[in-house]
Amino acid sequence: MSVPTQYQDAFDALMTLPPYDTPYNEKHPVLLNVLNLLHEHHVNTCSEYRNIMQTEVTGRDADTISSLPYLAVRLFKLLRLQSIGDDAIFRVLNSSGTTGQVPAYIPLDRDTSSRQSKVLVRIMQEWIGKQRLPMLIIDHPDAVKPGGQFSARGAGIQGLSFFGRDHTYALKPDMSLDIEAIKQFRDKYSDQPVLMFGFTFMVWAHFLDSLEKSDISISFPNGILLHSGGWKKLEAQKVSNDAFKARLHTLTAITKVHNFYGMAEQVGSVFVECEHGFLHAPVQSEIIVRDPFTLAVQPHGRQGLIQVMSAIPSSYPGHSILTEDLGTIHGIDDCLCTRKGTYFSVSGRLPKAEVRGCSDTQK
Amino acid sequence: MIDKLDPIHSLSHERFDLDEFFDSSLFPTYAQQTLSFARAMSRHLLTDLACKQYPELVSLGFWLRDANLFHFEKKIKGKYLKPLGSVLHITPNNVDTMFMYSWICSLLMGNRNLVRVSTKESRIKALLLKAIKSQFSKSEFAALSSANQFISYEKASNWTTYLSARVDARVIWGGDETVSEIRAAQTGVRCRDVSFADRQSVAIVNGDMFTNSDTIDGVAERLWRDTHPYEQQACSSPRIIFWLGELRHQRAFFEAVNTLATATSQQIYQRNERLVLLQQLRSSGVVDSVIMDDAITAMCLAQSFPLNKVNHPGYLQYFIVDLTALEALPSYLDEKVQTVTYAGIEVQRLLNVLSCPSIKGVDRVVPTGSALTFSPVWDGYDLFSQLSREIILE
Incomplete structure (x- = not known):
């Protein structure tokens, strides 16, 4: 089942808009059109999605982005949601979120996968430029294992690798520093612009911790660090974003640091943190914050459940998802960094449901 | 040792x-x-x-x-x-x-x-x-x-x-x-x-008893008392509501329960838990209609749906099964069923149906509102x- 041309045309129209320079009034009609067409497409091609939406806005378009229906993010773990035939599957993405949980099932076809890359390129170029920089990956090479199934970690590394050259892994499989590799990378590129990428916790606990304890000293004053994956573990250690940046600067001399918020369910249309510490929705995606008690749209400045929307996925119905993350929208189009679009912050996860009563199903 | x-x-x-x-x-x-x-x-x-x-x-x-x-x-x-x-x-x-x-x-x-x-x-x-x-x-x-x-x-x-x-x-x-x-x-x-062991409980509500809003509010308040503590996870809290007779007041009834739920503080994750279960059930087409989806969720499930197959996690969700006759009840009661609460039904009529020896479940039959009242016979x-x-x- 191929993507309807109407949707593809609408997506292409969206891609002509600059990711961070399109004001709300120009962005929204174009993005809304794409999302409405995706909704219609998934209603037509995914029977589970059609069943779920039976009494929602099937057959007529939503007139605002906030009135679009959405799926609870956990459904991607509980169900096999797929809008393509099995023969069209190019890759299946699995994310487990937290260890021990059922992984999400995200089937990708070539079209969706290529759209993910295109959008990611468009977004990342805004932050790291068009040139491919020497890249230090704060992980070990085994994290990107070849094969059909793909972890979100592997996919993240692979997706970002596209923006670098001379890829060097900073860690060994036992998570200790690969001192030799780091030294070589340092001796070659120390005074040049370089790109570093890793998962937030890994950068903190396995890279910076070990650097501090080791004899090796590195300095990349022109380096850029991109990191992602959530603050949960660092919050438990009471590490703030500022503390993270300060320690990174002390140990590596890097000043350009961009955290980004994204998830396996919406690869590509990520939300990158600006110089003022806010995450920004690019033109290809949008976020809404909902009251966790009523699911009504929250006014700006109020914390709630984050709903993410992406123009990308046509192989699975993941264009509008209610996450289990808590966050706050701070404004639209008026961030001090001058980028347009909705800007927000993520404050943590929705607390886990408790099991009470006579039975304990805790295993 | x-x-x-x-x-x-x-x-x-x-x-x-x-x-x-x-x-x-x-x-x-x-x-x-x-x-x-x-x-x-x-x-x-x-x-x-x-x-x-x-x-x-x-x-x-x-x-x-x-x-x-x-x-x-x-x-x-x-x-x-x-x-x-x-x-x-x-x-x-x-x-x-x-x-x-x-x-x-x-x-x-x-x-x-x-x-x-x-x-x-x-x-x-x-x-x-x-x-x-x-x-x-x-x-x-x-x-x-x-x-x-x-x-x-x-x-x-x-x-x-x-x-x-x-x-x-x-x-x-x-x-x-x-x-x-x-x-x-x-x-x-x-x-x-x-x-x-793991048990679950059900309620029987006779729609014919609702002649005015007072009767609706009274039974709604008692069902709320049975389901609100422990986030409806106690084994004796009803999760399935068998609805007998007149359907006209079903919506008003669950609206009354919803009003009570709205006035009570809930855990921050509950609303999302209800969304997950409702969407999961809907995905397989077993939800006939959703009566209420707000501070509580009440849904009518397809007659053919095997109720013991779904893992009901509590959190103020009511599965409604419209019963055409009280005699249809035993077919739903497996050995997992612990408590049956009733409203608007003569106990004797209920006992006649429940006395069928082949029903393995049902250890308590009590009026709505008493589901959680512990008795030394439990x-x-x-x-x-x-x-x-x-x-x-x-």
């Missing part, structure tokens, strides 16, 4: 001494000291400001009052009962007040009790243990105190094995998995097990007789 055991923590005393515990004296049934302890606990739960915030603790406070305990005593009048000896209580991981009731029943029978409580933090547990500890420190309850110990130990330790071999009865809460696990530990040959067990020895005199 004891040397090899992990540490055991006493939650009710300064320290735990196993030998002292097993040497402590037993009590007669319904002993004065036991009754005054229950009275003191009741007074505390009903007057302490922190406890009064929790409806679960208030209910326990009412249940512990003299009048109620004397009412239960009538069931054993004329019998010659002696305590069984030592009873090991295994309480659920997420402690709530349910295990307190079975402990009190054992206490009233005069047994000495070891109550294993999980190490998991819980506000209700902390309040209860604090209250018990403070009563136990009074000299008038010294004997009771040495015969009743609240302890915790690691699940993986061999304490369960060790204690199981020494006690005369075990009361096992925690559902299927815990019951199987604990029962795997060998006991003495005469040891008795009272096992509370889940098919008579706790008084299970936790005592009756001597026959001829």
Whole structure:
């Protein structure tokens, strides 16, 4: 089942808009059109999605982005949601979120996968430029294992690798520093612009911790660090974003640091943190914050459940998802960094449901 | 053997001494000291400001009052009962007040009790243990105190094995998995097990009874009382509502329940949990209609849907099944069903249907509003007789 041309045309129209320079009034009609067409497409091609939406806005378009229906993010773990035939599957993405949980099932076809890359390129170029920089990956090479199934970690590394050259892994499989590799990378590129990428916790606990304890000293004053994956573990250690940046600067001399918020369910249309510490929705995606008690749209400045929307996925119905993350929208189009679009912050996860009563199903 | 055991923590005393515990004296049934302890606990739960915030603790406070305990005593009048000896209580991981009731029943029978409580933090547990500890420190309850110990130990330790071999009865809460696990530990040959396995409960509401809004509000309020505590996760809280007769007021009825839910604070994750289950059920096409999806979720499920197949997690969700006739009820009642609450139906009519010998489930039939009221006969067990020895005199 191929993507309807109407949707593809609408997506292409969206891609002509600059990711961070399109004001709300120009962005929204174009993005809304794409999302409405995706909704219609998934209603037509995914029977589970059609069943779920039976009494929602099937057959007529939503007139605002906030009135679009959405799926609870956990459904991607509980169900096999797929809008393509099995023969069209190019890759299946699995994310487990937290260890021990059922992984999400995200089937990708070539079209969706290529759209993910295109959008990611468009977004990342805004932050790291068009040139491919020497890249230090704060992980070990085994994290990107070849094969059909793909972890979100592997996919993240692979997706970002596209923006670098001379890829060097900073860690060994036992998570200790690969001192030799780091030294070589340092001796070659120390005074040049370089790109570093890793998962937030890994950068903190396995890279910076070990650097501090080791004899090796590195300095990349022109380096850029991109990191992602959530603050949960660092919050438990009471590490703030500022503390993270300060320690990174002390140990590596890097000043350009961009955290980004994204998830396996919406690869590509990520939300990158600006110089003022806010995450920004690019033109290809949008976020809404909902009251966790009523699911009504929250006014700006109020914390709630984050709903993410992406123009990308046509192989699975993941264009509008209610996450289990808590966050706050701070404004639209008026961030001090001058980028347009909705800007927000993520404050943590929705607390886990408790099991009470006579039975304990805790295993 | 004891040397090899992990540490055991006493939650009710300064320290735990196993030998002292097993040497402590037993009590007669319904002993004065036991009754005054229950009275003191009741007074505390009903007057302490922190406890009064929790409806679960208030209910326990009412249940512990003299009048109620004397009412239960009538069931054993004329019998010659002696305590069984030592009873090991295994309480659920997420402690709530349910295990307190079975402990009190054992206490009233005069047994000495070891109550294993999980190490998991819980506000209700902390309040209860604090209250018990403070009563136990009074000299008038010294004997009771040495015969009743609240302890915790690691699940993986061999304490369960060790204690199981020494006690005369075990009361096992925690559902299927815990019951199987604990029962795997060998006991003495005469040891008795009272096992509370996974159960679920249902309500029957007769739509013909709703003639005005007062009757709607009354039944809605009673259903709310049955389902609001423990986030509807107690095994006796109804999760499935069998609706009989007139459908006209169904929506108004659940609107009334929703109004009560709106006025009550909920956990921050509950709304999302309901969304997940509703979308999951809808995805397979088994939801005929959604009556309410707000502070509660009420949905009509397809007639063909096997109700025991869905893992209902609680959180104020009502599965509605429209019954064409009361006679259709037995086909839905499997052995998992514990409590049937009823509103607007003559008990005799209901009993005629439920008396069918092939129904394996149903251990309680009570009016709507009483689902959570603990009785010494619970889940098919008579706790008084299970936790005592009756001597026959001829």
